[in-house]
Amino acid sequence: MNAVLxxxxxxxxxxxxxxxxxxLSVIEACNFRCGYCMPAEQVxxxxxxxxxxxxxxxxxxxxxxxxxxxxxxxxxxxxxxxLLRKRLPELVARLxxxxxxxxxxxxxxxxxxxxxxxALHAAGLRRLTISLDALDTGLFRTMSGGRGEVSDVLQGxxxxxxxxxxxLKINCVVQRGINEDQVLPLVEHFRxxxxxxxxxxxxxxxxxxxxxxxxxxxxxxxxDRIARHWDIQPVGANYRGEVAKRYCFTDGTGxxxxxxxxxxxxxxxxxxxxxxxxxxxxxxxxxxxxxxxRGKLALGETGFSDHLGALWSRRADRYSELRGERDxxxxxxxxxxxxxx
Ligand code: SAM
Ligand code: SF4
Ligand code: SF4
Numbered sequence: 001m002n003a004v005l006x007x008x009x010x011x012x013x014x015x016x017x018x019x020x021x022x023x024l025s026v027i028e029a030c031n032f033r034c035g036y037c038m039p040a041e042q043v044x045x046x047x048x049x050x051x052x053x054x055x056x057x058x059x060x061x062x063x064x065x066x067x068x069x070x071x072x073x074x075x076x077x078x079x080x081x082x083l084l085r086k087r088l089p090e091l092v093a094r095l096x097x098x099x100x101x102x103x104x105x106x107x108x109x110x111x112x113x114x115x116x117x118x119a120l121h122a123a124g125l126r127r128l129t130i131s132l133d134a135l136d137t138g139l140f141r142t143m144s145g146g147r148g149e150v151s152d153v154l155q156g157x158x159x160x161x162x163x164x165x166x167x168l169k170i171n172c173v174v175q176r177g178i179n180e181d182q183v184l185p186l187v188e189h190f191r192x193x194x195x196x197x198x199x200x201x202x203x204x205x206x207x208x209x210x211x212x213x214x215x216x217x218x219x220x221x222x223x224d225r226i227a228r229h230w231d232i233q234p235v236g237a238n239y240r241g242e243v244a245k246r247y248c249f250t251d252g253t254g255x256x257x258x259x260x261x262x263x264x265x266x267x268x269x270x271x272x273x274x275x276x277x278x279x280x281x282x283x284x285x286x287x288x289x290x291x292x293x294r295g296k297l298a299l300g301e302t303g304f305s306d307h308l309g310a311l312w313s314r315r316a317d318r319y320s321e322l323r324g325e326r327d328x329x330x331x332x333x334x335x336x337x338x339x340x341x
Contacts, residue, residue: 010071013283013315019308020241020271022072024064025340026088027054027080028277032109033145034133035209036173038337040145042208048080053278055294057091061098062297062304063275068100069305070312072273076105076129078340080277083112089123096124105129107171107341111148113156121163128160129169134182135189143179157195168195169257174217175202187226191253198244198257204323205285206335219245219258232256241269265320273312274339281308282339284317288332290339 010018029048033040038047055063064075075095082088096104105127106120113130120128132153134140140150160168172179172186183199190197199222204211226232231250238246243266244257274282279297280290296307 011309011313013312015268015316015318017269017271017315018071019067019273019312020071021074021076021273022064022067023076023078023272023274023340024060025079025275025277025338026060026077026082026091027085028338029084030079030081030109030337031084031111032081032147034143035145036175036202036211037206037209038145038335039208039210043337048277055277055279057087057094059279059294059297060091061094062301063279063293064095064098064101065301066297066304066308067273068098069301070309073100074103074105075101076107076340078107080337080340081109081111082106082340083108083116088116089119092120092123092125103127107131108156109144109148110153110156112152114152114159117156117159117163117165121160121165126165127169128165129171130157130160131171131173132186133172133174134179135185136182139179139182166194170195170197171200172197173200173202174222176215176217178215180217183222183225184229187230187256191230191249194254196255196257198259200259201262203261203285203336204333206333206337208335213262216262218263219260220263223247223258226256241266241271261320262323265318265323267318267321270317276334276338281311282334283312283315284319285336285339285341286319286333287317288334290334 012018027048030038033043095101104125106125107129110130110132130153133143135150137150140148157168170190174180174183186197199219201219202216232247233250235246235248244259247256275293276290279292279294281293282290291311296304299307
């Protein structure tokens with residue numbers, strides 16, 4: 001008798017959403033102190049430099065294999081600043097070959113990319129997102145908490161292209177009155193480069209950035225401003241649940257993205273989980289508590305994935321949908337630098 005091939009049955013949460021996408025922080029430390037994420041006045045210089053609490057590469061591999069077994073096919077490495085994690089290419093090589101993971105990406109501030117791009121590409125990484133909020137040298141330095149040089153990031157982008165990375169994503173968080181004037185120069189700089197510039201609305205993540213709604217520049221406003229200078233038109237999503245709304249220049253010089261994390265909610269299609277560098281699971285960007293997973297890795301791949309499936313099926317998060325309603329705002333949210341955006 002022929003064996004009957006069964007489609008995998010992946011767990012869904014209480015709102016019917018499967019888990020497809022994992023953001024994994026490999027380090028909680030960062031060499032920048034961006035005011036919207038990790039303000040220098042609030043986070044000491046030596047924060048996160050104790051490596052003992054971090055998952056080891058063996059633990060990370062078991063963890064990712066467990067996630068892949070319950071449906072995760074997209075994995076993004078993040079931080080803190082992931083390029084500060086020692087021997088990162090070695091980890092990338094291990095994760096790139098895990099069955100089921102067909103999309104491995106990394107988000108970085110780009111400051112150390114020129115040093116690491118070639119090794120990361122050789123290890124099997126193919127997708128890179130680089131954060132870049134300003135082209136102006138002085139403003140960039142200020143926005144990075146006095147720690148970053150825009151020239152390092154631009155050299156990192158060049159090095160990534162030389163290493164073989166194609167169509168990078170460049171993420172810019174726009175804050176009213178801070179870097180609004182960088183929007184058009186950034187569009188001009190990346191138009192025709194083959195890279196995709198994406199504007200992200202400034203979010204009320206964490207507790208230390210002092211977020212106020214008035215500081216958000218909505219995607220709609222940015223789109224209108226850009227459209228006064230260039231002819232752009234919407235393009236369809238690459239896949240269901242894609243968070244960036246895509247636009248292309250009608251003259252064929254490329255594409256832009258807008259992530260409306262505040263002005264529009266995409267909880268209905270949220271198939272994403274996050275794990276901090278010390279192995280805590282967060283089922284929403286705005287969660288206050290994480291569930292420790294480290295102790296459960298000893299269950300092995302199968303036992304661990306059963307445990308994950310049970311956790312995921314209890315999930316009901318939809319913070320963005322409820323934003324503004326009293327109950328949604330618990331007052332305490334995990335910091336972005338712990339779960340990587
Ligand atoms: N350090 C890396 C970097 O900056 O690319 C990776 C981690 S960082 C937390 C990931 C992303 O989160 C960055 O693109 C950053 O701009 C974004 N981010 C941090 N705080 C944010 C906020 N309050 N609102 C919107 N995006 C934010
Ligand atoms: Fe560091 Fe990235 Fe947060 Fe900036 S956004 S402080 S680079 S983790
Ligand atoms: Fe997903 Fe939470 Fe963001 Fe909604 S608010 S899209 S559930 S991470």
